[in-house]
Amino acid sequence: MLHPLLKVTKIGFIGAGNMTQALIKGMVESQRILPSKIYVSNRTPGKLIKLKENFAVNTCEHNEEVVDTCDVVILATKPQDLPASISEISGKFRPEQIIVSLAAGINMSALEKLIPAGRLIRLMPNTPSLIGRGVLGVLMQNADESASDLIHDMISSLGVVFDVTNEDQFDALMVSCSSGTGFVFEMMMYWQDWIQERGFTPEESRQMTVETFLGASMLAAQATGIEIEELQQRVTSKKGVTAAGLQSMRELEIERALRISFEKASMRSQEISRQNQI
Numbered sequence: 001m002l003h004p005l006l007k008v009t010k011i012g013f014i015g016a017g018n019m020t021q022a023l024i025k026g027m028v029e030s031q032r033i034l035p036s037k038i039y040v041s042n043r044t045p046g047k048l049i050k051l052k053e054n055f056a057v058n059t060c061e062h063n064e065e066v067v068d069t070c071d072v073v074i075l076a077t078k079p080q081d082l083p084a085s086i087s088e089i090s091g092k093f094r095p096e097q098i099i100v101s102l103a104a105g106i107n108m109s110a111l112e113k114l115i116p117a118g119r120l121i122r123l124m125p126n127t128p129s130l131i132g133r134g135v136l137g138v139l140m141q142n143a144d145e146s147a148s149d150l151i152h153d154m155i156s157s158l159g160v161v162f163d164v165t166n167e168d169q170f171d172a173l174m175v176s177c178s179s180g181t182g183f184v185f186e187m188m189m190y191w192q193d194w195i196q197e198r199g200f201t202p203e204e205s206r207q208m209t210v211e212t213f214l215g216a217s218m219l220a221a222q223a224t225g226i227e228i229e230e231l232q233q234r235v236t237s238k239k240g241v242t243a244a245g246l247q248s249m250r251e252l253e254i255e256r257a258l259r260i261s262f263e264k265a266s267m268r269s270q271e272i273s274r275q276n277q278i
């Protein structure tokens with residue numbers, strides 16, 4: 001059963017960029033949240049006009065209006081814009097309010113300094129949330145069970161939600177699932193190029209690539225209880241074609257390359273955190 005307060009909860013967004021648009025689309029299309037319960041502000045009006053046209057949400061001229069009106073306030077500016085977006089209104093937050101930060105690289109202690117009152121939550125969505133296939137990480141600070149249940153119900157239509165217990169885990173989820181979406185696209189680009197170079201049209205190559213990634217993922221998703229390694233062994237006959245390709249991938253140390261890339265992304269996240277220390 002959904003949280004009894006979900007239908008009446010007013011949800012506000014400060015910042016109307018890509019992630020806000022993805023979250024609003026997911027929330028409204030799942031019909032769990034009424035557009036009339038959503039309030040959005042933005043630095044400039046362009047995106048607000050579009051959001052109102054597309055989803056019939058309420059738009060606010062000032063960030064303060066969102067904070068004054070809403071029970072849940074989602075901070076959705078770029079991390080470097082977050083302090084400025086709330087500096088003049090930080091005293092307006094209320095203790096019972098749930099404040100959800102999407103900002104990568106602004107940790108809980110920095111958020112606490114920026115926002116003296118309220119139940120703080122860090123949320124890390126990824127872009128497949130747009131189609132309900134997101135991976136979302138939630139880190140709670142001083143939020144109670146009721147706030148946790150409400151947030152879970154609010155976002156569960158966007159994908160699978162994981163509660164994480166510390167900032168390190170939060171960063172790992174961000175790198176592997178949020179940045180990870182970009183890493184997967186990088187590999188898909190190489191896949192598509194290789195196919196295309198062999199005479200297929202761009203459309204055919206794209207479709208073959210997408211369906212291969214989708215098919216493998218869906219097979220893994222449906223084969224619960226079976227390790228991915230086992231699924232790989234099932235498509236690999238000894239000394240066969242797949243085995244030759246896999247052997248080369250291992251000789252080329254693809255795993256090492258990927259791990260280094262993950263670590264580099266993680267280091268960048270820590271660097272942004274240091275720059276955002278408040």
Ligand SMILES: NC(=O)c1ccc[n+]([C@@H]2O[C@H](COP(=O)([O-])OP(=O)(O)OC[C@H]3O[C@@H](n4cnc5c(N)ncnc54)[C@H](OP(=O)(O)O)[C@@H]3O)[C@@H](O)[C@H]2O)c1
Pocket residue numbers: 014015016017018019020041042043044047063075076077078079081084085086102103104124125126127178
């Ligand atoms: N995109 C992703 O895949 C993704 C994934 C996970 C987490 N996130 C997090 O989500 C947050 C938003 O990212 P995004 O990709 O949606 O960024 P974005 O598209 O650049 O949107 C940010 C929005 O914030 C607005 N803004 C800036 N300063 C403001 C202020 N003072 N008051 C009100 N609005 C202000 C901007 O307004 P203008 O229109 O005037 O520029 C812009 O529309 C970031 O913290 C990011 O780390 C994003």
